[in-house]
Amino acid sequence: MHSTAHDFPANARAAIADAQLQKALARLKGHFIDKRAQARAKLPEFDALRDQAKAIKDHTLAHLDLYLERFEAKVVETGGMVHWCRDAAEARAVVLGICRAVNARTVTKGKTMIAEEIGLNPFLEANGIQPVETDLGEYIIQLAHEPPSHIIAPAVHKNKEQISDLFVAHHHAGDRSKRLDGIPELVTEAREVLRRRFLEADVGITGANFLIAETGQTVIVTNEGNGDLTQTLPGVHVVLASLEKVVPTLEDATTILRVLARSATGQEFSTYTTFSAGPRRPGDLDGPAAFHVVLLDNGRSELLGTELQDILRCIRCGACLNHCPVYGTVGGHAYGWVYPGPMGAVLSPALIGLAEAHHLPNASTLCGRCEEVCPMRIPLPRMLRHWREREFATGLAPAAARRGLGLWCFVAARPRLYRSVAALAARILATLGSGRGRIARLPLAGGWTASRDLPAPEGRTFHSLWAAGRR
């Protein structure tokens, strides 16, 4: 996927001015945030399960080579193949090779963020193969030629009028007499259109929520059942997975599944959790004749043993997006690449480079809600700060910010100077606040006060109050 992460400030301004998007974002609270809280309240062991889920992934990552080798051996034992791919180009080539081998014309796709990461759809199209997204949200944004704006709710930024228009244009050649208004009718229309595509597809591509080393199974989690039709009906099933998806056993996958849906949508469990091992067996009446796992690294092995290793525990539930005040204000597209929100702001600089994505770690108030709700207890704020330090150290931070920080450093390192500057500033700001307790417009900080007031200090510094209180 082409990145516009370097344009984050402009993207964000446009998103804030988009009234329709703001309405869509306001819906996040009721749906995701409240439902997660309810699901958590219903399971007394929820937080203890989070601790165990974290420990499972930490253990797996510490022995990643061995678990990957075992997973591969088990896939081969069940008649499948594992394709190791260093980067996006290798993964795309492998998928194309598999499609070409069966003369594939259409490919159905279950929801996979890895396919977005490697830019699979445009590549297949350029090679004469038609990819068809089957998750309803993914299908909608495929019709709109847009990337997903949320990792589990890709079309969360669209309203039903926009979706009606897309369906009229694509399903009825623009005949507005056939335009549907109701959500149930729209879902039914998509079901009927996509049912035909499921039945005619030559290859089905899904992602994976887990790879199980013990059994060689790949696991997908959906609510629609689209992933199951994608992988059951065509002759070939291709699983796209990054290497950190592996867990040791069925029991370990189960523990993480217990926190996944609750953190994501607030469901106790997703509707369909499907474990797949190899191709159709002798005597089976359906299922694919061939089974391939594309195992993608794409920069992840570089994170092992670094301050960023913990992001490899991420299970893509979206809770950090849902609870992030910045995501809630600008939505997913502003981030400019595949993974938005706090987890994206940590992962994107690692995968596409800090030069391209250096704004993203700054798109955070460091309020800590992301870490608070992360089922895998990933210290996202700490990692965002790590990227900010790297940004400063590599000279990518904007000149004004660097000068400001340099000046602050100079003053803060000299206690007597700091106290006198702080006392002066407190007096000036108190005068500007002039009894109202807040400052609506501050010279040199117009960007900050444009959308909010600055609380005015009362005229004395913390140091002087502290000294007075001591006496």
Place this chain on the structure above:
Amino acid sequence: MSASRDDILGRVRKALGRTDPAAVEDRLARHAPNLVPARGLVGHEDRVALFRAMAGEVGGTSERLASMAELPAAIARYLASQNLPAEAAIAPDPFLDALPWGGAPMLKLRRGRTEGDDLVGITGAFGAVAETGTLVILSGPANPTTLNFLSETHVVVLPTRHVAGTYEEIWARLRAEHAVIPRTVNLITGPSRTADIEQTIQRGAHGPRRLHIVLVDGDA
């Protein structure tokens, strides 16, 4: 791609330093349960009640029969109550074959997989998990996966004694009864749904709109 394989594994090993094969072998061999929520750790009758309640919360329906003899009539009754024709595709499962279908002479059944033209699919299930109201269905010659997904109505017949409290019990039974793991293990919790349009929950996105579970007591 073996160059890529060596490259990736080499990078992983270099970053991790030495890893411990014994710890890995041990974990895989023991496949020990982690923390199991107390909710599912209850006696048989409570388990069945919990399973039905949880399945109901996500939009599934269920009934409980005293014996297999009642099943054909119960299925015919359910189809009529939903204004569905008395026709279904049914899994070619010896367990289902053995039922006294003569008790519902109007019911037209076709054994085998479905291509999507059958309004109703009837299958058995390996078991169920009370904790979340989840059915466990294994693929195999007697259980085509298409029956779980392509029909608008999915009717599942399950001996009550196979309702487990937790997933861990199901995995233990799976390992004990299946030397080779089936191609597909489907965990199904309620009928198909989507919330992709304005986060409004809508049933029957791609899979069944209705999921009806018939629990049967006795030794079947």
